[in-house]
Amino acid sequence: MVAAEPARRVFVTGATGLVGSRLCRELVSSGREVVALSRRSMPPVNSPSGVRWVRGDVTSPGDWSAELAGAEAVIHLAGEPIAGGRWTRSRRERLAASRVEGARCIAAACAASERPPRVLASASACGYYGPAGERRLDENSPAGEDFLARLCINWEAAARAAESSGVRVVALRFGVVLSRRGGALARILPAFRLGLGGPIGPGERFFPWIHEDDAVRLVCWSLDWDECETAPHGPLNLVAPTAVRMREFAQELGRVLRRPAWLPLPLPLLHLALGQAAEALVPGQRVAPRHALAAGFCFRFESLRPALEALFPH
Numbered sequence: 585m586v587a588a589e590p591a592r593r594v595f596v597t598g599a600t601g602l603v604g605s606r607l608c609r610e611l612v613s614s615g616r617e618v619v620a621l622s623r624r625s626m627p628p629v630n631s632p633s634g635v636r637w638v639r640g641d642v643t644s645p646g647d648w649s650a651e652l653a654g655a656e657a658v659i660h661l662a663g664e665p666i667a668g669g670r671w672t673r674s675r676r677e678r679l680a681a682s683r684v685e686g687a688r689c690i691a692a693a694c695a696a697s698e699r700p701p702r703v704l705a706s707a708s709a710c711g712y713y714g715p716a717g718e719r720r721l722d723e724n725s726p727a728g729e730d731f732l733a734r735l736c737i738n739w740e741a742a743a744r745a746a747e748s749s750g751v752r753v754v755a756l757r758f759g760v761v762l763s764r765r766g767g768a769l770a771r772i773l774p775a776f777r778l779g780l781g782g783p784i785g786p787g788e789r790f791f792p793w794i795h796e797d798d799a800v801r802l803v804c805w806s807l808d809w810d811e812c813e814t815a816p817h818g819p820l821n822l823v824a825p826t827a828v829r830m831r832e833f834a835q836e837l838g839r840v841l842r843r844p845a846w847l848p849l850p851l852p853l854l855h856l857a858l859g860q861a862a863e864a865l866v867p868g869q870r871v872a873p874r875h876a877l878a879a880g881f882c883f884r885f886e887s888l889r890p891a892l893e894a895l896f897p898h
């Protein structure tokens with residue numbers, strides 16, 4: 585009798601989050617064994633079968649690190665919500681620590697493991713590039729200088745340390761992930777549904793977006809390579825190929841919801857409510873997914889209207 589091949593194991597942090605919850609489903613349905621790390625005492629009620637939950641905090645070493653041994657991949661998504669409130673000093677520390685310390689602990693666990701994972705896909709954000717006006721950005725563009733950019737630089741550097749353990753490291757530079765279940769779109773939806781929506785901040789700013797299906801497909805795609813020179817490594821922009829400005833985004837969302845969407849939410853008002861955190865809602869980056877396109881990734885949603893229509897079918 586031939587022994588069955590062991591399931592390929594993927595270890596996911598931030599698995600209860602917007603991207604992580606969807607990703608875990610996708611990984612399970614592709615035949616992987618998923619080990620999900622969460623600080624919560626109870627697994628989420630709608631957790632797909634096939635996910636094994638481990639309780640722990642990625643920002644401090646713990647028993648969870650033993651789960652990395654022999655894993656095919658680690659996906660690090662955990663992080664304090666960026667636009668979850670004002671960036672007070674203690675909040676800035678939590679924003680950074682939850683991401684950078686988490687990546688550092690994973691890299692340390694890889695170094696301590698006799699069988700480190702093949703690949704580490706670690707979240708980052710298009711915020712890496714900072715506000716960039718009309719400039720076209722791809723993975724080779726330089727980093728910005730604001731708080732989010734510096735956070736992303738440190739986050740990516742901490743993950744990259746795993747390379748010294750022979751791990752292929754991918755920095756997942758997410759644009760705004762469009763989903764009805766959470767994130768930026770779910771936050772602005774009530775106002776749009778009331779007909780009170782419009783461009784958030786300056787309408788001419790670029791809004792890097794990606795449909796949640798493509799975001800999850802791209803993360804999975806970044807894992808699915810025989811380890812060879814062409815396998816994705818380093819930064820990977822997770823954005824749709826068609827860039828839009830905030831004004832166009834608001835118009836399209838209004839059109840798909842069949843609501844007027846002409847009421848702008850001025851940046852000073854946002855600053856009043858959220859302080860510097862307002863900048864996370866109005867990214868202002870014209871980002872292209874150059875590496876994904878060059879390697880032949882096929883987006884399901886290249887342009888905005890079909891993406892929104894799929895999210896809000898009539």
Ligand SMILES: NC(=O)c1ccc[n+]([C@@H]2O[C@H](COP(=O)([O-])OP(=O)(O)OC[C@H]3O[C@@H](n4cnc5c(N)ncnc54)[C@H](OP(=O)(O)O)[C@@H]3O)[C@@H](O)[C@H]2O)c1
Pocket residue numbers: 597598599600601602603604621622623624641642643661662663664665666678682683707708709710758759760761762766767768
């Ligand atoms: N969604 C987007 O549009 C977007 C855009 C750019 C970048 N990103 C980045 O991509 C990653 C995934 O995004 P997401 O939207 O899925 O995030 P999310 O929904 O906010 O979930 C992140 C998860 O991280 C864990 N977490 C939260 N605070 C933490 C802390 N202080 N210490 C340790 N763990 C903490 C939580 O899991 P437990 O409570 O179960 O521990 C949470 O479910 C994040 O790092 C985010 O910054 C997302």
